[in-house]
Amino acid sequence: MRYSRRLALAVCTLSVSATLATAQVAAAAPKSSVPITAPVSTAGTLDLDVVVSGHNGKPISGLQQQDFTVYMDKKQQPITSFRAVEATATSAAPIETILLIDTVNTRFSNVAYERQQVDQFLKRNNGKLSQPITLVILGDKGIQITPQASRDGNQLAAFLDKAEIAIRDIGREAGFYGWTEEFQLSASGLERLAAYEQTRPGRKLLIWISPGWPLLSGPEVELSYKDQEGLFASLVGLSASLRKARITLSSVDPLGTADGVSYRTTFYEEFTKGVPSAKKMQIGNLALQVLALQSGGRVLNSNNDVAGEIATAASDADAFYILKINSPAAEHPNDYRDISVKVDKPGLTARTRTGYYAQP
Incomplete structure (x- = not known):
């Protein structure tokens, strides 16, 4: 059976009219057919948050501007500004870590383990966190968010313990239409969180604890060009929102080795290349x-030590670099530009945003 993607178009054209509050935020299905973000000129400078790590994956500090080379569409770009940041328990580093517990895409039977692992992470070091953390819970009915970021892991654990997580109304036994609704809630939640974070200063490290939403791509899924245009508009808007909010997104799979043989743990690799136009778009x-990966974050899966994986993702806040490069005006809307950063030190790799859509 082949599915029409008209439904996918409605799923993916998102609205940012909702505002996150400190209590409960409605996650009603968006009905707008307007792209996520209206195109705004990107001419000027482009900020890149760069994490450098060695073979053990831990962030490396102490590097200088001359150690970095930035390429845009494979052409070297001058670095116009450079700043090295090291976060400590007493520093006021321009970064906030957001832990998001996704109960939309996690079966109810696995949510308890997911919460237990988050609780274990929060209570490490007697609950003394190295950086401010905001706790977010995404569910079928909306988003719950802590009133403010906190370094008190015990306080955040108490919030998590009291949070109500209802049994999911959407089940994967509903088949294709259940999957699209999961996708809709997830993508809408990410967009609204990004819109909210644009109003807040500094870099944000968003750790999304979830096996991921359905990819809805494959030989049995057909897209018309109109569908591809709608999906592409959503991708461009979401990419812009994450960039403006300075969000680096990391994915932690709470299912551990139980999900190790799932197609989700590797199938996404077929879609990591930047999408230059609508005709190349897939769900x-x-x-x-x-x-x-495209935001410069990590993908962590197939490990039962979920608390440890969260700590690994959170370590990206310990040391990073802020580089500025020029962003020439685009000649046409949604001009995709590939970005890469190289480090002139053996054994070190740099992670940052892999591209962006330039606008006239």
């Missing part, structure tokens, strides 16, 4: 893991 290009 898999909006996968959680794909968005994470």
